[in-house]
Amino acid sequence: MKEGIHPNYREVLFRDMSNGFEFVTRSTIQTKETAEKDGKSYPLAKIEVSSESHSFYTGQQKIMDTAGRVEKFRQKFGNRAGKVPA
Template identity: 65%
Template sequence: MKEGIHPNYRDVCFVDLSNGFQFVTRSCLQTKETIKLDDGRELPLMKLETTSETHPFYTGTQKSVDSLGGRVEKFRNKFAHLSGKK
């Protein structure tokens, strides 16, 4: 491998601001804040608005906004008079 082209990875703590969920992963982010964890380690801190703990897609609370039916149903309604079937 070439020297000097790879980022300097280290452990970083990510915190979800909406519910306080924390996880530690390796990253090359540069942060100004640090956090002291329960195990005594002091890690760089990255604050996030949304994580997999609060995003509607991952929590199962996502709702479909399609109120008029699907695309196929709209197409069939629009061109029903041309098919000759009733």
């Protein structure tokens, strides 16, 4: 690889701001803050959603009522929508 054209790939501490969950991974993200974890200083990236707070991973995901949406569409547009001559 050519020198001086690639971003700095280093370990970065990501902190979920909704619940304080932290994890360290390698990234090229540019940060201005630093934080310590396990006695080592890392660049800090603050995030709003992680696997610890996302509703899909926590099991709190809402299931949408698709049958109700289809009926509402049919009431609004009737049989005009979707008819294709065979």
